[in-house]
Amino acid sequence: MIAVVALPVAARAVAPTFSIDYVVTIGRRDPGRAHVRWLLAGIDEIEAMRLVFRDERTTRVTGTGTLVWHDRTLLWTPGGPYAHLAYTVAIDRRRPPGAHFDSHAEGDWVATRALHLFPEINVRFRPGTVAAKSRARLVFRLPRGWRVAAAARRLADETFAVEEPAKRFDRPRGWFLLGRIARHSRLIAGLPVTVAVAPGSALDARRLLRLYARTVPLLVSVLGPPPPRLLVVSAPDPMWHGGLSGEDSFFVNGHIPLRSADKTSTYLHELFHVWQPFRPKADGRWISEGLAEYYSLALQHRAGRLSDRSFARGIRLFARYGRWGVDLSRTRQPAALNNSAPLVMYWIDREIRRVTDGHRTLDDAVRSLADERARLSTASFLRAVNRTANRDFTPLFRRHVYRGERPPVAMIRAGN
Template sequence: MLQSSTARRLASATLLFVAAAALQADAEQYYDAIFELRLEAGSDTATGSLTIDQSSRLLPEMALRMRQDQYRLLGADGETSNRDGRLYWEPGKGRSQLRYEVVLTQPRGEAFDGLVTSDWAIFRGDDLFPTTLVDDAVTAKSRSRLRLVLPEGWSAITPYRRDRKGEGKGDWLVDKPDFRFDRPTGWILAGRMGVRRDTIADVDIAIAAPVGARAQRVSMLALLRWNLPWFVEEAPEVPRRLLIVSGPDPLWRGGLSAPNSLFIHSDLALISEDGSSPLLHEVAHVLFPVDAADEEDWIDEGLAEYLSLRVLRETGTLSESRYQRSIRHFRKRGEQAKSLYSDDSKGEITAKAVAMLHDLDEELRAATAGEADMMDLTRLMMASEKPLTMARIRGLAKQLAGREPRSLPVVASQ
């Protein structure tokens, strides 16, 4: 109890901070930022624009990262210049627009994690709206909207809330309280689609897939109904809504998470033969995000995979003996990994990490007479201000257990 009350105190401190920020909001100054994307059925490219509307020059300049193989600048109101591989843009007073062309197709190995067909398009906002950098001296905040202009007969779904009234009716409101400049980065599906919605543990869930894809929308909802409540109970912060986008080949045969949203290939099993769940793995990334240092991707991937097994065990979806069998399987597979360290943790490395985190869970319970476990450590990992390394996780585990953790290897101090 001791440790979980610490976690709760941390969570309520965050809430107080958010409340204080909300009180200040009245005094804050805002400018409008409108992200527009015009899609054409079957066309590999789309035209996009960013419009800044400001009564005074609250935002004098911004830098955009527009990779040359991805973006082509079509024009901009106000001054632009290129420095250090970035495009600097000075939107003037009033309404200024920057227009560009962007490639929708995003290859990932031999498959794609962004694709447009004649009937639908699936992509991440992060890939189609250039990364923006706003100087720290700019204290004004953006009021950001996403506007999609779609081919006849298409509809769209995004992780954002829709504006129901006024001039921008139909736009999505992109509001991230922690950011001064909000950019739509989550998953988006446009086209002819089927959507199933439900509210589970106060989270509004939408599962969307193109018409004709063999997406397991209702089964996914069922799996979430069993498992999401436990995740929500354990997570320090929970999004109000979660969008799951599913699609067929040639989309990437895996899962990928983004803020408040995730992609999952429609052919993937809900629970794999090894006992883990690709869907719950991605949900774990969304609800329990951690910032791993370079070359320490095992932390991010191992934790999400461990949590997907853990939740299935907690909810009785996997029996205890099947869970233990899964851990044995992961341990054996992990033996093939020579090292944990990589910037892209795959199969063996993630398996090694899963077995290690399971051992650490048992060690934490034993050391604290059941007062603390891997979930307490997960919350401490999430709260870490510095990118996580093995050495930092050892430090956090020691904080909980009161002694050096034996389940984690000793590494040279970093």
């Protein structure tokens, strides 16, 4: 008698996997160059890859199979189930228009991000093959005494899991800080936070973690569940004088204080960008920047870290230094995005509170946008505000967004 056991469909149809190790080697004698090697195994389903290198910093590209170049685009046909690709990257990259860097190596530290070490990757799978998914790791090989901080799940001291659930070919993302660095970690409202500090940075990581302990729980109520992790990278000059956000991570120059002279916080501004689940369209940049800057002020006030008087002063400074008479949905002028836009956000918040007798706020409109997880535009933001207030805010948008009229500063008072 023969017994036939029928396995569940899920057990019979497990999608195949292939492995990728991204190995980044930094030498003590020449920390300004990263030697990158990809090791792939079980890639029978992959026919070819199109790799787009962003600039001329990548040299000495070699690999198995065939490599065909078109300007800075490489068509790589691995030619077998086991393959490797190797290249060298000059880490330093100046960020226009000044002399500062958004990727830089010193003798005892390196601050960079994945997009500066890895090309844009487009994979062509063989027709008719079963959908395969990668299992990827990021491995650093560093000089003795160096440490690493990355926006990824740590598997070992210098090894991280590379996870992109929505994609079949996982690739590294976010910021990295390597070297003789300090790492400070804390779990805040379900968000694992790591602050990585390079030698020479003036950032007080413990003060930053205390600020986040008061403000991160408040941001949960605005933007919803936090990202899986947060890495804050702090490094001194000659790095970029400002903040730069990446996937689950951001960089801020180590000489920027937790609170700027105008009472806003770059560390809260960049946190908002990392957390926000919506991406702005071309006419939505003013919304993204305006929300991030306004909440960098408002969250401090709500957390009791900023007095009513200081909050009101910050709002008045938005008015003083804004660029008025321009269409916020079209402009790219810093004064309009960094000052005019957050003042308009304050005014929208104030008007929502007024017409709803304090029952609804700007938070409710932002939360609805976060729930939608759609591309952010001026039209979608106006719809969210209208739903929140149960009023038509088109006249307000026409005056203060499209015509760029300054809200009446005389009516701005302390309180939020």
